[in-house]
Amino acid sequence: xxxxxxxxxxxxxxxxxxxxxxxxxxxxxxxxxxxxxxxxxxxxxxxxxxxxxxxxxxxxxxxxxxxxxxxxxxxxxxxxxxxxxxxxxxxxxxxxxxxxxxxxxxxxxxxxxxxxxxxxxxxxxxxxxxxxxxxxxxxxxxxxxxxxxxxxxxxxxxxxxxxxxxxxxxxxxxxxxxxxxxxxxxxxxxxxxxxxxxxxxxxxxxxxxxxxxxxxxxxxxxxxxxxx
Numbered sequence: 741x742x743x744x745x746x747x748x749x750x751x752x753x754x755x756x757x758x759x760x761x762x763x764x765x766x767x768x769x770x771x772x773x774x775x776x777x778x779x780x781x782x783x784x785x786x787x788x789x790x791x792x793x794x795x796x797x798x799x800x801x802x803x804x805x806x807x808x809x810x811x812x813x814x815x816x817x818x819x820x821x822x823x824x825x826x827x828x829x830x831x832x833x834x835x836x837x838x839x840x841x842x843x844x845x846x847x848x849x850x851x852x853x854x855x856x857x858x859x860x861x862x863x864x865x866x867x868x869x870x871x872x873x874x875x876x877x878x879x880x881x882x883x884x885x886x887x888x889x890x891x892x893x894x895x896x897x898x899x900x901x902x903x904x905x906x907x908x909x910x911x912x913x914x915x916x917x918x919x920x921x922x923x924x925x926x927x928x929x930x931x932x933x934x935x936x937x938x939x940x941x942x943x944x945x946x947x948x949x950x951x952x953x954x955x956x957x958x959x960x961x962x963x964x965x966x967x968x
Contacts, residue, residue: 750810756836758811760844762803766815767848767927768855769799774934775856788934789911797908804900813900816921817841818953822885825957828892838923845927853931864929864936868916873941874948876914881952883910884920889960922946 750758770792777791804813812829814820820837823829829837850860887906891899910918919925919937925946929939937945 752833752836755811755833756840758807759814759837760840760847762807762811762813763815763841763844763923764848764851765803766796766799767845767924768851769848770796770924771849771852771928771931771933771935772855775852775858778934789917792917792934793908793911796911797904800904800907801900804903808900811837815841815844815923817923818881818885818921818949819888821950822889822953822957826889826961841923842926845923846930849927849931853933858931858933861930862932864932864938866932866934866936866938867941868937869941869944872915874944876916877919877945877948878952878955880910880914880916880918880920881949882956883952884918885953885956886960889956890963893960893964916945919945920949920952922949925949 773795774792777788781788807813817838824834929942
């Protein structure tokens with residue numbers, strides 16, 4: 741008789757709550773640290789971005805380690821769709837994940853605004869448009885999905901740290917500061933703060949992100965077929 745304990749996978753409702761809470765906390769970290777950084781930087785944008793970057797990277801490690809065992813810690817519709825494509829997430833769960841992520845993202849923005857005395861939601865006036873920004877979002881999302889997929893192939897324990905390290909770097913090597921997430925993009929359009937994006941610029945970002953995720957998924961599947 742086996743004494744191995746098999747842990748049942750959490751039901752979809754619990755996974756959705758984990759995605760919503762995790763995404764909310766991520767957006768609270770992104771937007772809140774952006775506000776704090778800008779207020780304390782004395783007009784030095786580089787210092788404000790550095791503060792924003794470090795807080796986001798640290799939060800990602802903590803949140804992925806916390807919610808990964810429950811939901812996979814996607815916090816990102818592009819990741820959920822990509823997981824469904826490669827068979828790691830059932831397609832009927834995708835809309836539930838996406839709704840939870842988007843709702844959580846807006847909740848996180850609202851929480852950050854309340855903490856810093858900002859209006860609950862305000863359309864952002866932060867312009868982020870043009871080909872360099874769109875290419876940046878393609879690259880940012882392509883890199884993120886590639887890191888996630890390849891770490892899941894053989895270095896699962898390193899995944900949270902690899903993802904956070906990549907996003908931390910991509911904040912600085914992409915012109916867009918690496919949104920790499922449709923839910924994040926939509927929610928940040930409702931924040932007229934350091935981390936915001938004009939609503940008019942959000943659709944282009946999201947399209948570039950989806951193309952980047954698709955390219956990364958295609959590459960990962962091709963690499964996987966060549967594995968011994």
